[in-house]
Amino acid sequence: MADLNVGDAIAGLTVTPDKYLPHRYAGASGDFNPIHIDPEFAKMVGLPNTILHGLYMMGLVARSATDVAGGDPKALKRLSVQFRGMGAPETEIVVSGTVKSVDGDTVVVDTVAAQGDNQTIRNAEAEIRV
Amino acid sequence: MAIKTEAIGKEWPATTYEVGKEKIGEYARVIGLDSPVYFQREAAKGAGYRDVVAPPMFCVVYSAPALGPAMFDPEVGMNFAAMVHGGQKFEWGEPACSGDEITTTARCLEIFEKDGKGFYVFETNSVNQNGDQVVKGTWTNIVRGV
Numbered sequence: 001m002a003d004l005n006v007g008d009a010i011a012g013l014t015v016t017p018d019k020y021l022p023h024r025y026a027g028a029s030g031d032f033n034p035i036h037i038d039p040e041f042a043k044m045v046g047l048p049n050t051i052l053h054g055l056y057m058m059g060l061v062a063r064s065a066t067d068v069a070g071g072d073p074k075a076l077k078r079l080s081v082q083f084r085g086m087g088a089p090e091t092e093i094v095v096s097g098t099v100k101s102v103d104g105d106t107v108v109v110d111t112v113a114a115q116g117d118n119q120t121i122r123n124a125e126a127e128i129r130v
Numbered sequence: 131m132a133i134k135t136e137a138i139g140k141e142w143p144a145t146t147y148e149v150g151k152e153k154i155g156e157y158a159r160v161i162g163l164d165s166p167v168y169f170q171r172e173a174a175k176g177a178g179y180r181d182v183v184a185p186p187m188f189c190v191v192y193s194a195p196a197l198g199p200a201m202f203d204p205e206v207g208m209n210f211a212a213m214v215h216g217g218q219k220f221e222w223g224e225p226a227c228s229g230d231e232i233t234t235t236a237r238c239l240e241i242f243e244k245d246g247k248g249f250y251v252f253e254t255n256s257v258n259q260n261g262d263q264v265v266k267g268t269w270t271n272i273v274r275g276v
Binding site (some may be wrong): 021025072 | 214
């Protein structure tokens with residue numbers, strides 16, 4: 001495990017969800033809210049098009065946080081996020097973060113998920129046991 | 131218009147979800163997780179897990195059956211057409227593994243109005259078949275124009 005210091009950038013990740021990703025996430029998660037999978041319904045309720053599941057993007061933030069501990073799932077002890085901008089399929093998502101505190105083997109990381117200037121997840125704070 | 135708050139403190143019946151190996155794999159693939167601990171029993175056991183292990187955020191899968199009735203309860207009275215998922219917090223304990231039977235209870239923590247928006251905060255608590263705490267979730271939904 002590389003030494004982590006306050007202010008260090010984490011590796012983060014970049015992913016472009018394809019057009020059908022929300023369908024696969026709906027199946028995997030059980031969340032079939034039509035705003036994520038039906039463009040006509042999404043437009044009817046005032047959205048520009050279907051939007052990504054917030055919890056899918058939180059899943060990416062969690063993936064990036066566990067990567068800090070070499071990808072071990074039990075290393076992630078706590079994750080809190082605020083959902084802000086809506087995420088769109090077929091648009092690159094960049095998850096980035098910095099180390100906020102280090103206390104023994106406990107590291108707290110601040111993370112953001114964004115599509116361009118649109119921060120879809122803000123103030124994500126992950127506590128990781130490294 | 132005053133927001134309905136009588137559901138604060140209400141608890142809903144517990145639900146039990148049996149975690150399956152292929153369901154874990156399906157979820158992991160969608161998130162882009164490729165570690166063998168999510169797919170192969172031997173790899174998971176080699177890493178110290180009881181069986182194929184669920185990614186932390188798989189908790190949304192086994193928590194949802196308990197949360198659904200809470201969110202749709204007329205006593206809560208959320209207007210879904212104007213609702214967005216505002217925030218989410220999870221605190222994890224014992225990892226969830228294939229074969230686990232996870233029991234989740236949901237409770238309404240808070241309902242309040244701020245800046246013309248309604249805030250509905252629910253808590254889920256998930257425990258495995260051995261009585262170990264698996265995850266505690268705090269779900270914040272925001273309804274515009276209450």
